Amino acid sequence: MKSNNNRGRKGISPVVSHLILLIGVLSAGMFLWWFTLSRSVTASQTFSEEIGGEIEKIEERFVIEHVLIEGSEPNIEVTVWIYNYGKIRVNATQVYMERTRNVIPNGQLIEIDELQSITVNCAFPPDFVQVESERGNVVIGYP
Amino acid sequence: MVIHKSKSGVSTLVGGAIIIGIVLTILTPLFISANEMTSFYDTIAVEMTDLDQQRSWEELEVFAQPTEDSVTLIITNIGSITVNITRIWIYPDNSEYNVFTQNKVLRSGGQITIDDEDINNYAASIVEETYSIKVATDRGNLFNARFASPPPPTPGYYFPLEVQQNSTCTSLGSSYDLYLEVWNWMDLEITIDYLIVTTSFSGGGTPSEVKMLEVNPDITFPREPPERVDYWTASFTFSANPGADVIKVEIVDNESFVVGAFYFRDI
Numbered sequence: 369m370k371s372n373n374n375r376g377r378k379g380i381s382p383v384v385s386h387l388i389l390l391i392g393v394l395s396a397g398m399f400l401w402w403f404t405l406s407r408s409v410t411a412s413q414t415f416s417e418e419i420g421g422e423i424e425k426i427e428e429r430f431v432i433e434h435v436l437i438e439g440s441e442p443n444i445e446v447t448v449w450i451y452n453y454g455k456i457r458v459n460a461t462q463v464y465m466e467r468t469r470n471v472i473p474n475g476q477l478i479e480i481d482e483l484q485s486i487t488v489n490c491a492f493p494p495d496f497v498q499v500e501s502e503r504g505n506v507v508i509g510y511p
Numbered sequence: 512m513v514i515h516k517s518k519s520g521v522s523t524l525v526g527g528a529i530i531i532g533i534v535l536t537i538l539t540p541l542f543i544s545a546n547e548m549t550s551f552y553d554t555i556a557v558e559m560t561d562l563d564q565q566r567s568w569e570e571l572e573v574f575a576q577p578t579e580d581s582v583t584l585i586i587t588n589i590g591s592i593t594v595n596i597t598r599i600w601i602y603p604d605n606s607e608y609n610v611f612t613q614n615k616v617l618r619s620g621g622q623i624t625i626d627d628e629d630i631n632n633y634a635a636s637i638v639e640e641t642y643s644i645k646v647a648t649d650r651g652n653l654f655n656a657r658f659a660s661p662p663p664p665t666p667g668y669y670f671p672l673e674v675q676q677n678s679t680c681t682s683l684g685s686s687y688d689l690y691l692e693v694w695n696w697m698d699l700e701i702t703i704d705y706l707i708v709t710t711s712f713s714g715g716g717t718p719s720e721v722k723m724l725e726v727n728p729d730i731t732f733p734r735e736p737p738e739r740v741d742y743w744t745a746s747f748t749f750s751a752n753p754g755a756d757v758i759k760v761e762i763v764d765n766e767s768f769v770v771g772a773f774y775f776r777d778i
Contacts, residue, residue, distance in 0.1 A: 371758075376777040386521075397529035404533050407725060408541045419548045423555050434600055436608055449610075453566075453651035455559075481649065483598070491746070 394486055425503045429454030432509025433483060435497050442491040448509060449485045450499055452478040460486060460501040465494035516581055537615030566650040568592040568718055571617070572759075573656040575644050581631035584656065585624050586646060587774075589759050591711045591719050595649040599625070603642040609633045619713040620757035639748035640674040657769070671701060672732075672762055680758050680775040687755075687778075688705055689724075689747040693762065693771060695732040702731040702765040706747070713776075720751050729765065 397459040434449040446465060452458045463486060470488040474480075478484045493511070500506045545700035570590030576583040582601075588594050596615040602608040617623055633644075644656035648665055651760060675692035689708070703726045711719035724747050731742070756778050 389522065390525065393525050393529075397526070397532075400539070401529065401533050404537050408537045412541050412544055415545055417549055419552050423552055426556055426559050429559070429651060431599070431653075433647055433653065434602070434608065434610070434645075436602075451647065452653055454648060 371435055386490055421503070425505065427454055427456040428458055428501060428505050429508055430458045430460075430478065430501065430505070432497060432499060432500070432507055435509050435511040437493050437511050441493070444490040444493055445487055446490050446494060446497060446511075447485050447487045448497050448499060449483055450478055450507075451475075451483045452480055455480065460484075460499050460500045462500040463488045464498035464500070465490050466496070468494075515630050515763055517729075562650070565592055569648055569650055569652045570648060570719060571596075571648070571652075571654040573644065573654050575656040575658045577634060577640055577658065580594050580635040581626070582634035582644070583624060583626045584630075584644065584646075585622065586615075586617065587622040587759070588619050589709050589711060589719065591619050591713075591717055594620050596646055597649045598647040599630065600647065601629075601630065601637075601642055603637045603640040607637070613693035619711055619772060620759075622774070637754060652760045669731075670762075670769065670771045671695060672764070674705075674771055675758065678773060680760075680778055681778050682755075683748075685753045686748055686750045687758065689749065689758075689760065689761065691743075691745050691747075691773075693743045693745075695742075698734070700732065701770055702729050703743070703762055704765045704767075704768070705763050707759075707761040707763060708749060708751075708767075709759040709761075710751040711757045711759070712755055713753075713757050717738075717752060717754070722749050722751060722753070724749055 419494040430450050432448055433451045435458045436447040436449075438445045438447070446463075448463060450458070450460055457480065460478060461472055461475040463470040463472065465488070468490055470490075472486060472488075476484060476486050495510070497509045497511070498506055499509070524709060568590050569592060570588070571594060572587045572589050574585040574587075576585065584599070586596065596613045596618045599611045599613055600608065601611070611627065611633075613625070615623060615625070635686045644655045646656065648654075671693045675694060678692050679688075679690045681688045687710070690693070693703075705726055706724040708724055709719050710722070728744065730743050730745075756776065758775040758778055760773050761769045764770045
């Protein structure tokens with residue numbers, strides 16, 4: 369009986385230590401897995417967003433089809449017609465006229481194959497007009 | 512000994528399984544998705560480059576033929592790609608404008624005449640003003656109209672010189688033989704200075720090629736008899752891209768006006 373009990377007690381500690389070691393390894397492994405997963409998800413999202421942004425930027429095509437200047441100095445009204453011939457919706461956010469910059473609040477959305485006009489004010493008739501989209505693409509048009 | 516070996520083997524196995532798990536469940540999908548995104552980017556970049564290239568191949572020649580109460584537009588596709596005309600802008604110098612929506616498809620080498628009631632009505636309303644016309648396409652190109660100069664003598668003739676139908680252009684591989692017979696129907700003195708020859712491909716793919724052929728010596732159609740010359744024939748040989756099936760010949764006078772034009776199709 370004694371020898372049987374002793375044998376039983378001696379048998380528990382290696383199992384327990386083995387279990388503890390296993391739990392430790394598994395915990396460290398799970399932590400490593402979780403850490404790598406979170407970092408890779410973040411890296412993947414950042415990469416996707418960057419590539420997605422670049423794709424949208426290269427898909428964007430627009431042109432200034434017509435520029436109309438009305439009024440007299442210093443109350444000139446400039447209307448710019450922008451045509452979207454790209455593969456993605458354009459958000460025109462800024463109109464430059466030589467030294468004047470006009471920020472369009474919330475931008476002006478131009479759907480694919482759509483022609484839209486933007487009217488801005490200027491102190492003097494511009495020689496050229498520059499339109500910048502939210503994605504940073506710029507086109508130039510002449511009156 | 513055997514038990515110890517077994518224990519260390521389990522740890523190695525578990526550690527290895529974890530590493531393999533990380534590689535399989537995290538890094539592999541990460542690399543695959545990154546690769547897919549890059550491939551997608553490349554595909555879009557190629558598509559957009561194609562679009563830009565097609566846009567650069569678009570070339571229209573627009574002649575405006577104004578009268579007192581109308582304006583007729585003769586639009587010729589001299590590029591090597593089919594063009595969809597979307598809008599026609601007419602804008603006088605006094606800050607007015609009018610835009611007419613169109614949806615006209617014009618194949619390479621094709622020509623259309625636009626004699627639109629709305630355009631005519633607007634042209635009649637601004638007849639006393641100087642105005643410009645431009646044609647917009649769905650690829651974002653704009654082509655300004657040239658006003659026929661000098662004005663045509665009779666309806667049907669848009670140039671003072673008429674290239675006869677029996678004029679020929681023959682392909683000889685990488686060179687072309689051009690024979691022209693030209694009549695002057697107008698009571699105007701015209702001196703032919705050079706020819707602009709544009710070779711293009713109706714099937715697309717290959718850009719048009721433009722050549723200038725000098726007329727040497729210049730030929731002048733005098734105004735008055737007895738020196739009056741109504742008729743002129745000339746032969747030219749020029750090299751160009753082989754396989755062109757549409758060839759446009761423009762006759763340019765000494766004031767750089769296009770005074771005659773002719774298309775050779777199905778060369």
